[in-house]
Amino acid sequence: MSPSTDTTAAPVVSVIGTGYLGATHAAATAELGLDVVGVDADPAKIDALARGEVPFYEPGLPELLRRHTETGRLRFTTSVAEAVAAADVHFVCVGTPQQRGSNAADLSYVEAATLAVARSLTHDGLIVGKSTVPVGTAARLRTLARAAAPDGVEVDLVWNPEFLREGKAVEDTLRPDRIVVGSEPGTDVEPLLRVYARPVEDGTPLIRCDLPTAELVKVSANAFLATKISFINAIAEVCDAAGADVAVLADALGHDARIGRQFLDAGLGFGGGCLPKDIRALAHRAGELGAGRAATLLQQVDEINMAQRQRVIDTVLQVCGGSVLNRRVGVLGAAFKPRTDDVRDSPALNVAAALHLRGAQVVVFDPQAGATAQRQFPTLGYGASVAEAVAGADVVLVLTEWDEFAHADPARLRALVASPQVVDARHCLDERAWRAAGWSVHGLAPAREAPAEPRAQDALVPA
Template sequence: MDARETTPDAAAPQGAPPRIAVLGTGYLGATHAVAMAQLGMEVVGVDTDQGKVDALAAGKVPFFEPGLPELLEQTLATGRLRFTTDVAEAVAWADVHFVCVGTPQTKTSHAADLRFVEAATTAIARHLTHDAVIVGKSTVPVGTGARLRELVAREAPAGVAWELVWNPEFLREGKAVDDTLHPDRIVLGGTTPASEALLRRVYATPIAEGSPVVVTDLPTAELVKVSANAFLATKISFINAIAGVCEAAGADVTVLADALGHDVRIGRQFLDAGLGFGGGCLPKDIRALMHRAGELGAHRAAGLLQQVDEINMGQRERVVDLAVEACGGSVLNRRIGVLGAAFKPLTDDVRDSPALNVAAALHLRGAQVTVYDPEAGDTARATFPTLGYATSTREAVEGSDVVLVLTEWREFVDADPAALAALTATPRVIDARGRLDAPAWREAGWALRALGRAA
């Protein structure tokens, strides 16, 4: 089936809002459930974790995402949103079932672990009592949907009509609420006219606001999200590779990126040289795509993604090397203040965080590392309890031999360099995100190094 894109003028079919079940109430599922309720639908969020269900039902979001706690409280108050561990009741009640569970990397390879997706889909199939549409939102390897259709065909009760389609998510942590309520595109894969019409009712509000709808086949829809992440990762690794050239040649990668960004074919976003990407999506998604591409014999794609991954991981080693160099060749018993633990600002997510990876690597070399992050302190401590943790920027910087800015929180970018310099043993800073005002920090007495700029 060829892809087709519809314009905002295509009116969404009318009818009563469908009842929604969202299986999985982690980052994706909780956000999606709240957003669907905000768009006017009755929604039930389903999870096997009673603690998570109880917290959400009480209006408490178990992770940091700007705007989501307030929206959760609002939608709970309307009575349109509830949470449960009773999957049978939820499936029997709902018309549309969104699969929003995680697909982490397996422990033994780069492949995606699909156990949770398969378990959620099986649970839906076994408890169907009336015609329904199963909608995959989780990020999966291409070909997953076809296998899940076979699973549902085996498990669903006879006489119940169902469809399984794919509607990938495109959430950015820190902006997930807006991305769900006002998506820049809605991809529907493997739909029939009936299921497409139903999902247009689900997304009637953003469609009316102008969000384009791309209708395509199941494999293409599965590939859209991982391909988008792979492209963004490639863009980041490209500018980081060029940053190495800039350092060697005495050029400034930031000015270079600004100049490149004026080209409309390239754009400025994701051209910030620095510590590289991390988090729960890009690293594991490009590795899963690399693995799947290899399985399919698409070795050029697999080779490209291997290089992207290697360049990205090399940036972490580069920052460790700069810290060792700043300390005269050894960090043993040196005090290092680390500003940032989350993989990016506006989240408390420390999964595959470059910041924590660097902090842990320096700790293993004998450094006394103290980490501060405005939101991710607790999640970081749970992941790396052997590191030291501070409760403020000043506390992290105090007495340090070198300071590393590893997450570009506004609090760090706007900090007073003169006031911080007075707290240090030696005012040396490594700006691993390229966001500090270098002249101002140097004027305040700091010896500053930044990736992609000459020393």
């Protein structure tokens, strides 16, 4: 594999960082017909990826990895220099986690990766940032990369944010909703456009813009989705007080093309590795820039979302007569959403751990996230099936909306529990069918301003 010398041919691509974003981007880019080399500092991860194995659950990704490592179109290495020497376009796909003790993003990984590429260049190259960063980062990295490149080698940097949804990441890469390319005037982005030639030919919108706009697109999209979720949860509280049905209300709202039905499911709220950290980082950056109203809005979105976890705990306490001490609680769901095994900032595990700290005997089942959850929270109990999780339970909690839970047979489960009480925190059950099978189905308790119990987010500390 060597860099392309034909300015009209598809370039050779390097992908720096082979975590969730990088591994998916590398495999999907190979599927688009390009030669790709992925880079990671972890030799064990590189060896696993070369065998088509990934340390997380993402439908379709292992098959893509195996197909293109076998053809030779995709390979992996631990050497940045080796990868950079072989490629023309260099995607930076490393993480930008939340800083310890701050809501700001930790940019140390993306800065180190950008500088490593720039210093390793043997010929002109284009660095493409895909990581989610605070606005203003790209311009600074562009300056650093140009200063770090060897004499006689030209390098430029553009920003091309990712919009992957866990559980649908392969599809989102192969057939994206849009492609955003942010650059400074005079930057030659043609090599990157050749990378995306197939999806653009298939009709994917291509949006050209400046660097700050490209940086803001991803975090703004996540902030809007988070706001939509917190909005419907705030309205759900009004519905509860007025005796209205928030699910029917959401359906009615969703028929308005300006609003849409997605992300209007009231319940436990959002989690995961993106939305929480992204809205906090955007609020922090907005505050730095003096955009106080945006910062205040996002803080309220975050607070409403976190309060939903306490509402679930309050509901369980009410169902159990005020205390869960020595009560058996069956928890269905550990991942922050279905079709993934990601338990980062998972509302489901947050609630499960908080109930455990209150003396409950908690047994968790998730179709994919059981192993990852057990590694992070080994003090919780885990079942190998829905039946094992609910056996002998005084109350059952549905905390992740897997189809397996939504379509479970309530009559069969009724025979397994000690008490037929279910808290549907995701509004995914057929309530009439469950009630007909003898269950008491509970929504969320009314929100309270100053909970007597510790907040769920404060109670959750991995063992």
